[in-house]
Amino acid sequence: MNWFKQRWEITKNWQLLYPIVGVLGLAYSAYKLALLFGVNSSLITGVIAGIIFFALLQLTLQLFKFLEKRWKVSNRWKVIRIFIIFAITGSLSVIVTNPIFNAIGFTRPNFESIPLGIALYYVLKFLLILPFYKVLLVFFGWLFGEYQFFLKFALKMASRLGFKRLIEKFEQK
Numbered sequence: 001m002n003w004f005k006q007r008w009e010i011t012k013n014w015q016l017l018y019p020i021v022g023v024l025g026l027a028y029s030a031y032k033l034a035l036l037f038g039v040n041s042s043l044i045t046g047v048i049a050g051i052i053f054f055a056l057l058q059l060t061l062q063l064f065k066f067l068e069k070r071w072k073v074s075n076r077w078k079v080i081r082i083f084i085i086f087a088i089t090g091s092l093s094v095i096v097t098n099p100i101f102n103a104i105g106f107t108r109p110n111f112e113s114i115p116l117g118i119a120l121y122y123v124l125k126f127l128l129i130l131p132f133y134k135v136l137l138v139f140f141g142w143l144f145g146e147y148q149f150f151l152k153f154a155l156k157m158a159s160r161l162g163f164k165r166l167i168e169k170f171e172q173k
Contacts, residue, residue: 018080093133
């Protein structure tokens with residue numbers, strides 16, 4: 001256990017919560033992906049989930065090495081916390097916007113009769129979800145103690161989407 005704590009720069013036991021939640025989330029994602037194969041056997045689904053879990057774990061650990069340097073975080077476990085915030089925010093932004101989209105009639109069946117309608121639907125949905133995503137990102141960043149990181153991230157994302165003048169006005173205040 002000490003090796004694990006040293007590797008992830010964990011100094012307090014409560015910080016172990018982030019790697020545990022991260023591994024559980026990764027395992028759940030692997031299981032959900034394994035279900036997409038449509039296999040009726042629980043054993044085979046479990047084996048597929050195990051293979052996917054191992055592959056996702058290796059990919060995630062490689063991402064940690066890269067993102068730890070890029071994001072300049074003070075502790076490795078904070079990278080896990082940032083990943084968890086991204087996961088919560090991404091999922092929740094879709095969940096929050098679905099009832100709004102349904103209420104105004106922005107549904108997939110309404111686009112199926114238009115040429116390239118499905119592609120248009122998903123592009124528009126992505127663009128309409130972005131404002132909710134940014135707000136939720138900053139909120140959950142604040143909630144988990146990463147407010148400054150996610151505020152900078154949301155401002156950079158908005159700047160890249162063409163809102164550079166608005167961002168400059170915001171940063172002046």
